[in-house]
Amino acid sequence: MVFANNPQEQSLALGDMLVLDLTDEKGMYMGKMLADMGARVIVVEPPEGHPARAIGPFYQDDPNSNNSLLFWYNNTNKESVTIDITTTKGSELLKDLVKRADVVLESYKPGYLDSLGIGYEVLSSINPKLVMTSLTPFGQTGPYRDLNSSDLINMAMGGPMASSGYDHLSDAPPMRCDGWIGYATGCNFGVIGTMTAVLHRDWTGKGQWVDVSIHESLSCTTEAAMPNWFYDRKVPMRQTGRHHGLAPTPSSQFITADGKLINGFDIPPRSLDRWNRLVEWMDEKEMAEGLKDDKYRDLISQGVRQGPEMDFLRDKITEFIASQPAEEIYHGAQKIRLAWAVIRSPEENLEDEHFTDDRDFFARVEHSEHGKSFTYPGHPAIFSKTPWSIRRRAPLLGEDNDNIFKNMLGLTSEDIVILRESKVV
Amino acid sequence: MAKQLPLEGVRVVDFTHIVAGPQCTRILADLGAQVIKVEHSQAMDVVRSAGGAGGGIQGEAEPYNRSGMFEYFNRNKLGINVNVLMPAGLDVIKKLISVSDIVIENFSSRVLERWGLSYEEQCEVKSDIIYASITGFGHIGRYRDYSTWGPTAQALSGLTYMSGLPGERPAGWGYSFLDHTAGYNAAIAILMALHHKNRTGEGQWLDLSQVESGMVLTGPAVLDYTTNGRPYRREGNPPGNRSNNPKVAPHNTYRCAGEDEIVDGKPRQRWCAISIFNEEEWERFCVAIGSPEWTKDLKFATNADRVKNEDELDKLIESWTSDKMPHEVMYRLQNAGVAAGAVQTNEDKIVRDPQLRSREFIQRIQHRSVDEIYETDSLPIKFSETESRIRQGSPPLGADADYILTEILGMTADEIADLSEQAAF
Numbered sequence: 001m002v003f004a005n006n007p008q009e010q011s012l013a014l015g016d017m018l019v020l021d022l023t024d025e026k027g028m029y030m031g032k033m034l035a036d037m038g039a040r041v042i043v044v045e046p047p048e049g050h051p052a053r054a055i056g057p058f059y060q061d062d063p064n065s066n067n068s069l070l071f072w073y074n075n076t077n078k079e080s081v082t083i084d085i086t087t088t089k090g091s092e093l094l095k096d097l098v099k100r101a102d103v104v105l106e107s108y109k110p111g112y113l114d115s116l117g118i119g120y121e122v123l124s125s126i127n128p129k130l131v132m133t134s135l136t137p138f139g140q141t142g143p144y145r146d147l148n149s150s151d152l153i154n155m156a157m158g159g160p161m162a163s164s165g166y167d168h169l170s171d172a173p174p175m176r177c178d179g180w181i182g183y184a185t186g187c188n189f190g191v192i193g194t195m196t197a198v199l200h201r202d203w204t205g206k207g208q209w210v211d212v213s214i215h216e217s218l219s220c221t222t223e224a225a226m227p228n229w230f231y232d233r234k235v236p237m238r239q240t241g242r243h244h245g246l247a248p249t250p251s252s253q254f255i256t257a258d259g260k261l262i263n264g265f266d267i268p269p270r271s272l273d274r275w276n277r278l279v280e281w282m283d284e285k286e287m288a289e290g291l292k293d294d295k296y297r298d299l300i301s302q303g304v305r306q307g308p309e310m311d312f313l314r315d316k317i318t319e320f321i322a323s324q325p326a327e328e329i330y331h332g333a334q335k336i337r338l339a340w341a342v343i344r345s346p347e348e349n350l351e352d353e354h355f356t357d358d359r360d361f362f363a364r365v366e367h368s369e370h371g372k373s374f375t376y377p378g379h380p381a382i383f384s385k386t387p388w389s390i391r392r393r394a395p396l397l398g399e400d401n402d403n404i405f406k407n408m409l410g411l412t413s414e415d416i417v418i419l420r421e422s423k424v425v
Numbered sequence: 426m427a428k429q430l431p432l433e434g435v436r437v438v439d440f441t442h443i444v445a446g447p448q449c450t451r452i453l454a455d456l457g458a459q460v461i462k463v464e465h466s467q468a469m470d471v472v473r474s475a476g477g478a479g480g481g482i483q484g485e486a487e488p489y490n491r492s493g494m495f496e497y498f499n500r501n502k503l504g505i506n507v508n509v510l511m512p513a514g515l516d517v518i519k520k521l522i523s524v525s526d527i528v529i530e531n532f533s534s535r536v537l538e539r540w541g542l543s544y545e546e547q548c549e550v551k552s553d554i555i556y557a558s559i560t561g562f563g564h565i566g567r568y569r570d571y572s573t574w575g576p577t578a579q580a581l582s583g584l585t586y587m588s589g590l591p592g593e594r595p596a597g598w599g600y601s602f603l604d605h606t607a608g609y610n611a612a613i614a615i616l617m618a619l620h621h622k623n624r625t626g627e628g629q630w631l632d633l634s635q636v637e638s639g640m641v642l643t644g645p646a647v648l649d650y651t652t653n654g655r656p657y658r659r660e661g662n663p664p665g666n667r668s669n670n671p672k673v674a675p676h677n678t679y680r681c682a683g684e685d686e687i688v689d690g691k692p693r694q695r696w697c698a699i700s701i702f703n704e705e706e707w708e709r710f711c712v713a714i715g716s717p718e719w720t721k722d723l724k725f726a727t728n729a730d731r732v733k734n735e736d737e738l739d740k741l742i743e744s745w746t747s748d749k750m751p752h753e754v755m756y757r758l759q760n761a762g763v764a765a766g767a768v769q770t771n772e773d774k775i776v777r778d779p780q781l782r783s784r785e786f787i788q789r790i791q792h793r794s795v796d797e798i799y800e801t802d803s804l805p806i807k808f809s810e811t812e813s814r815i816r817q818g819s820p821p822l823g824a825d826a827d828y829i830l831t832e833i834l835g836m837t838a839d840e841i842a843d844l845s846e847q848a849a850f
Contacts, residue, residue: 073645164600241594263585
């Protein structure tokens with residue numbers, strides 16, 4: 001019970017958990033999810049720094065090891081201790097930490113920790129209640145387990161890219177989303193596996209090893225594509241900005257007066273009520289000319305979706321959207337229950353009061369090292385009893401060495417000097 | 426002997442439909458939770474009628490028991506029809522909640538309130554219930570009544586914008602990625618809430634917004650704006666399949682030899698992704714492709730040079746890949762220790778991916794209405810001590826009512842007949 005004396009402990013869902021985070025850029029989002037819900041998460045990083053510390057973007061474009069925004073975001077609430085686990089002394093220090101830990105997270109190549117004498121078998125013999133989660137590109141077993149990967153390679157092989165891209169550009173490649181989303185999807189399953197094992201331990205007292213493959217995590221994250229083959233033996237086609245399909249569907253992107261794009265659906269609306277309200281709205285902007293004809297009402301109530309009349313309606317609606325600013329179209333459409341939206345750039349949600357004020361989504365995080373606070377994206381869910389929170393920013397490199405070595409492992413200042421001089425920490 | 430299912434003994438009342446909610450409860454069911462899917466013959470899960478989207482299963486059964494999409498997302502669950510709008514039906518639901526741990530739904534935000542099943546009302550029948558709601562915007566906030574589909578949520582979150590070629594419209598995601606991801610976040614939140622309940626005996630309400638499920642994946646982009654003032658919406662963004670962070674080259678998808686199958690009047694295009702992060706990998710890559718003269722050109726000597734001349738570099742690499750099949754490119758480069766991966770279709774993953782087969786990610790499942798065994802993918806997590814398991818196919822509409830009413834609620838035949846008379850089902 002790490003936070004036993006902390007009055008907040010009862011409101012932190014994972015306030016009793018100590019997690020050692022040995023992951024690189026593939027797996028660090030797992031530890032963030034646990035830390036933001038109250039687990040004490042210690043990043044065990046090499047003395048030269050976690051690999052993500054070298055990946056931008058960087059604060060003020062200064063690429064020093066404490067300025068990576070990728071690292072900042074994915075290491076909130078964590079502590080940092082530097083240990084060279086490839087040294088004998090370093091692996092002893094790690095084992096000492098493992099005795100006290102509930103969970104170890106790691107994303108090294110399969111077999112690497114074993115080769116250092118700190119694989120699951122050794123660690124679980126030190127601490128039989130340990131839950132260890134290994135997140136790797138292809139899993140711990142199988143013919144691909146040693147293949148090299150990257151977020152792009154996993155997104156390619158797992159299937160998201162085969163479904164995503166362009167149909168209006170004839171030679172465009174399949175597309176992956178920027179922003180490490182392939183790894184994040186693996187991390188989601190990493191946390192599902194970790195928390196499942198933690199619950200099993202709550203109930204039985206037994207720890208275990210959890211093996212999560214990013215390739216499999218993405219391979220089941222492609223919606224209709226897999227059923228399309230399992231049940232129909234068909235391969236869907238990519239279409240610009242909208243669902244993959246076995247047959248082409250109408251375009252869903254519409255340019256607005258301010259040069260943004262609306263993602264539109266159900267155009268013209270299938271429901272007569274929504275059609276009437278859309279015409280009313282267009283009429284307010286004097287753009288409903290020719291649309292009030294009963295002919296269109298009849299065709300819509302008959303469920304007609306194709307033909308020159310429908311093309312005409314789509315053209316008129318396209319013109320209407322093009323005449324207004326994007327945010328106005330978005331809210332206007334939602335008010336008549338059309339699930340349209342603006343295609344926003346991520347930072348544009350900082351101005352949306354639903355998220356900023358009503359749901360308190362964004363968090364202010366103090367960076368004492370810069371004497372400033374910055375706004376971070378926040379919770380994946382609102383928990384009514386155990387709120388998500390950022391209680392401290394990501395750790396500076398080795399920031400918690402003294403505290404952890406002295407107070408957790410009982411080392412003296414002299415011990416630490418020797419470890420530092422021999423480059424173990 | 427079969428290993429233990431970790432969530433055995435956890436019971437879920439499942440009001441979810443379409444993808445986001447069923448994705449979450451499929452995970453819980455795979456892990457051994459008893460998931461009771463509540464539908465009604467006049468209000469069934471709409472994917473039951475989406476025969477075209479996700480495949481049609483042939484056979485004698487009713488069409489709503491033959492939907493591929495329904496089959497894919499509802500395995501391991503039990504099914505019952507209840508008319509919650511009738512007092513006797515609501516009473517059955519309350520009895521179910523009183524013996525359950527979790528209630529989950531992804532209706533519009535006022536539906537359960539209207540039924541008389543707000544979180545507070547659920548607590549009256551089960552004081553420690555964990556209630557998870559999934560909507561586009563959450564139940565809290567001014568836009569709680571706005572409606573979304575996956576692409577709507579993706580557009581708002583920034584994830585649509587982040588996928589695409591620079592200078593072109595966003596390609597976005599070719600499917601409802603945030604239906605999956607909201608489901609993953611809901612599963613994570615529920616597992617964390619179960620741990621909190623194990624410790625304190627306290628349940629809680631978890632309010633999930635699909636848009637926020639995407640916003641949490643855009644952290645570094647938002648921080649670049651809040652700390653550096655640099656919006657993601659700027660020239661050159663998104664980077665397509667190239668890598669801006671870290672800035673390395675080559676890192677892209679490359680056209681390979683096409684397939685014989687004709688799509689839109691042309692052979693189906695095939696692609697392979699390649700990621701090279703350092704000089705060693707570059708040297709191995711050059712050797713693997715036979716060290717053509719251009720690889721020795723000084724303009725590709727260092728990563729900085731390759732980044733500067735990326736357009737030309739990508740064309741030259743494509744001249745090597747374009748007469749080879751994507752898996753041939755992948756194996757040739759992987760054998761040399763270079764990260765490369767075919768852009769795999771659903772067919773590739775299911776038919777010719779030895780990794781997914783060797784880890785038994787693709788499994789077989791007996792359909793419950795049609796006398797056929799179909800393949801399906803499974804949970805991408807391997808546990809050393811417990812397991813996830815495909816135990817049975819998705820429930821035909823209302824198929825498990827007898828079991829649920831007699832075995833779980835302990836009702837007699839007379840009591841059930843009574844409820845039928847009161848139109849509870």
